[in-house]
Amino acid sequence: MRITIRFASLFKALSHVDQDRVEVAEGTSIDQLCRTLGQKYKGLPFESEQTYFVVNDKVSKRDRVLQENDEVRIFQMIPGG
Amino acid sequence: MNGYCGKMLFVNLTQGSVEERTLTEEMAKQFIGGYGIGAQVLFDMMKPGADALGPDNIVGFITGPLTGTGAYFSGRYTVVCKSPVTGGWNDANSGGFFGPELKKAGFDAVFVQGASDKPVYIWIKNGTVEIKDAAYLWGKDVVATEEALKAELGDKKIRAAMIGPAGEKLSLLAAVINDGHRAAGRGGSGAVMGSKKLKAVVVRGTGSVPVAHPDQLKAANQEILDTMKHGPEAQLAEGFSKFGTTMMTATAAVSGDSPVKNWDGVGVVDYGEEGAKKFEGSSMDPKYRVKKYACANCPMGCGAIYEVKGGKWPVGETSRPEYETSAAFGSLILNKDEEALLKCNHLCNIYGLDTISAGATVAWAIECYEQGVLTKEDTGGIELTWGNAGAVVQATQEMADQSTAFGQLLALGSARAAEKIGKGAEYLVAVKGVELPMHDPKLGPGFARTYAVDPTPGRHVKGGLGIMHMKSPDPSKYNPEGSGEPDLHATVVQEVLNAAGVCLFKDFTGVQDISLKLIPPVTGWTFGAEEERRAGLRIFTMRHAFNLREGMKPADFQLPARCVGEPPQTQGPHEGVTVDHKAFIRNFFQEIGWDEATGKPSRSSLGKLGGMEDVIDALDL
Numbered sequence: 025m026r027i028t029i030r031f032a033s034l035f036k037a038l039s040h041v042d043q044d045r046v047e048v049a050e051g052t053s054i055d056q057l058c059r060t061l062g063q064k065y066k067g068l069p070f071e072s073e074q075t076y077f078v079v080n081d082k083v084s085k086r087d088r089v090l091q092e093n094d095e096v097r098i099f100q101m102i103p104g105g
Numbered sequence: 106m107n108g109y110c111g112k113m114l115f116v117n118l119t120q121g122s123v124e125e126r127t128l129t130e131e132m133a134k135q136f137i138g139g140y141g142i143g144a145q146v147l148f149d150m151m152k153p154g155a156d157a158l159g160p161d162n163i164v165g166f167i168t169g170p171l172t173g174t175g176a177y178f179s180g181r182y183t184v185v186c187k188s189p190v191t192g193g194w195n196d197a198n199s200g201g202f203f204g205p206e207l208k209k210a211g212f213d214a215v216f217v218q219g220a221s222d223k224p225v226y227i228w229i230k231n232g233t234v235e236i237k238d239a240a241y242l243w244g245k246d247v248v249a250t251e252e253a254l255k256a257e258l259g260d261k262k263i264r265a266a267m268i269g270p271a272g273e274k275l276s277l278l279a280a281v282i283n284d285g286h287r288a289a290g291r292g293g294s295g296a297v298m299g300s301k302k303l304k305a306v307v308v309r310g311t312g313s314v315p316v317a318h319p320d321q322l323k324a325a326n327q328e329i330l331d332t333m334k335h336g337p338e339a340q341l342a343e344g345f346s347k348f349g350t351t352m353m354t355a356t357a358a359v360s361g362d363s364p365v366k367n368w369d370g371v372g373v374v375d376y377g378e379e380g381a382k383k384f385e386g387s388s389m390d391p392k393y394r395v396k397k398y399a400c401a402n403c404p405m406g407c408g409a410i411y412e413v414k415g416g417k418w419p420v421g422e423t424s425r426p427e428y429e430t431s432a433a434f435g436s437l438i439l440n441k442d443e444e445a446l447l448k449c450n451h452l453c454n455i456y457g458l459d460t461i462s463a464g465a466t467v468a469w470a471i472e473c474y475e476q477g478v479l480t481k482e483d484t485g486g487i488e489l490t491w492g493n494a495g496a497v498v499q500a501t502q503e504m505a506d507q508s509t510a511f512g513q514l515l516a517l518g519s520a521r522a523a524e525k526i527g528k529g530a531e532y533l534v535a536v537k538g539v540e541l542p543m544h545d546p547k548l549g550p551g552f553a554r555t556y557a558v559d560p561t562p563g564r565h566v567k568g569g570l571g572i573m574h575m576k577s578p579d580p581s582k583y584n585p586e587g588s589g590e591p592d593l594h595a596t597v598v599q600e601v602l603n604a605a606g607v608c609l610f611k612d613f614t615g616v617q618d619i620s621l622k623l624i625p626p627v628t629g630w631t632f633g634a635e636e637e638r639r640a641g642l643r644i645f646t647m648r649h650a651f652n653l654r655e656g657m658k659p660a661d662f663q664l665p666a667r668c669v670g671e672p673p674q675t676q677g678p679h680e681g682v683t684v685d686h687k688a689f690i691r692n693f694f695q696e697i698g699w700d701e702a703t704g705k706p707s708r709s710s711l712g713k714l715g716g717m718e719d720v721i722d723a724l725d726l
Contacts, residue, residue, distance in 0.1 A: 032356040033355075034344050036387070037347065038344065069340065074578075081359075081373045082680070083578055099360065101548075101575050102341070102345070102352060
């Protein structure tokens with residue numbers, strides 16, 4: 025199934041990628057998605073506890089199982105003034 | 106005394122007198138610097154009930170022990186006074202180069218009391234002080250003022266903390282500006298300067314600040330640099346150095362950090378990511394960036410200078426807006442036009458307005474207009490609708506120059522404006538009249554306690570759990586159980602950081618305990634976690650005591666319902682979220698040992714803390 029990835033803030037700055045579409049197996053969780061993405065985008069902090077995964081506009085835990093055409097926004101919040 | 110000049114300057118503009126006083130090491134150890142020393146001095150010298158816009162108010166410009174020593178991230182100074190917005194304690198700090206230059210000129214702090222009959226500025230050069238005529242500067246914006254001062258004084262290296270026309274006209278949104286675009290923005294300090302007819306404090310110095318252990322300071326700086334470049338947060342530091350706080354603008358808008366549509370909207374629904382992306386540095390830099398900008402002694406350099414040459418709103422050279430400004434003039438009002446943002450940011454800087462309160466006041470006015478509370482007649486014909494970029498620029502121009510009745514109304518800030526017209530209070534998002542900053546407690550629940558309980562309400566740069574919560578996706582952050590101890594710890598640590606003159610963006614380096622790394626080599630003191638805790642608690646309590654003496658109590662600091670999800674939103678990332686703010690607040694009061702109803706500390710706790718004898722007496726504890 026295909027998933028849309030949207031990188032934001034630090035992830036976008038480091039990868040220079042705004043959006044990607046990736047093919048994953050049925051039943052793939054966010055955690056498993058991270059391992060796939062980690063191969064493609066080296067050095068991005070997918071494993072950090074501060075990394076947000078927002079699936080279809082809802083903050084989601086790493087064990088969430090993804091569905092076809094889900095949109096996963098990946099970012100870290102950066103405080104600023 | 107290492108880390109300090111050991112001298113404070115007191116200027117009385119009514120009398121036209123100048124006096125130097127010694128800053129003792131005991132006072133420095135107890136209150137560190139910045140708003141710590143400021144709170145102690147104002148508590149001592151001011152009487153409760155003083156008119157914030159009268160001669161009895163005192164405005165102070167205060168550095169910290171690290172300022173001017175070469176310590177990294179130490180470029181900030183603080184402006185303190187009684188706030189004309191809250192009627193209580195006020196402080197706001199700013200980066201740039203003014204603070205270090207003040208110390209090189211020979212003073213740790215300048216306090217100004219009284220009021221002049223005519224516009225003046227204070228000129229401090231290598232320990233000499235003059236009160237000079239500023240009639241020819243009155244009415245000039247901050248950029249023109251700085252150019253005129255350089256010409257008059259024949260020195261291009263002067264630094265000045267000044268007001269623009271907004272402060273002269275006593276706008277309650279008026280900021281103190283230095284270096285053309287760095288702002289001590291919040292709480293109306295610019296109006297206090299204006300009420301004293303004080304256009305600027307101008308400094309120039311060639312002295313140096315004594316450092317106890319220069320080799321140790323050099324090593325501490327190197328450790329900070331190494332951590333920044335090679336530590337676990339190195340990627341973040343690199344990105345932040347490039348794009349500054351604009352790195353997060355779009356993310357904040359859709360994640361629920363940025364308030365949307367005057368705190369009543371949902372980013373992904375009402376605003377969208379594509380519009381917000383136009384406000385990110387990665388989008389704007391290629392079009393507008395002229396050069397990088399760094400404050401004094403900063404290895405990060407998160408700023409940038411832009412130039413808008415054409416389009417509807419050309420502004421020449423201007424600063425890249427910070428995140429707070431981008432959200433206040435972006436998602437909060439549904440504006441998606443980046444050149445309108447740049448114009449509003451520039452207007453606020455040169456006229457001397459706090460961009461957070463300015464954007465938030467426009468947001469309030471838009472909602473009033475959309476709901477029929479304000480009419481086209483009230484706005485002088487401006488079609489003040491959500492996302493109307495041209496209308497927002499026009500309203501901001503009028504708010505800045507007060508050329509119209511509508512502009513004069515907005516210049517009061519949202520709360521006083523609602524009071525003046527006798528309606529629209531239901532759309533206010535402010536605590537004690539201070540418009541909330543651009544971090545939503547529904548994402549970072551700890552902000553709720555900080556916004557409500559800090560002596561300067563509605564601030565995101567004061568300590569607490571807000572930042573930690575905001576950075577964490579873990580939903581356990583909404584559970585207030587056990588929040589008191591870490592909340593108080595984070596608060597007192599940040600009190601010392603702010604008082605020492607440290608920039609909070611040191612967070613992006615991954616460096617831990619920066620106060621403990623830098624204060625000992627500079628001052629030569631034993632300054633560990635316990636000294637930090639006691640100093641931070643003392644500073645926090647002294648600021649709070651100023652408010653208590655003015656008759657304020659915790660119930661006066663009410664959070665607006667929208668910011669805590671009362672009622673909860675029905676869609677978006679905060680769907681169903683209500684922050685248990687009362688529990689976070691209760692836990693904090695219990696931990697610090699203050700009475701939740703009266704706000705009063707106990708006599709015994711202050712006795713143990715030491716250095717609070719005047720507070721015990723004044724509050725009759």
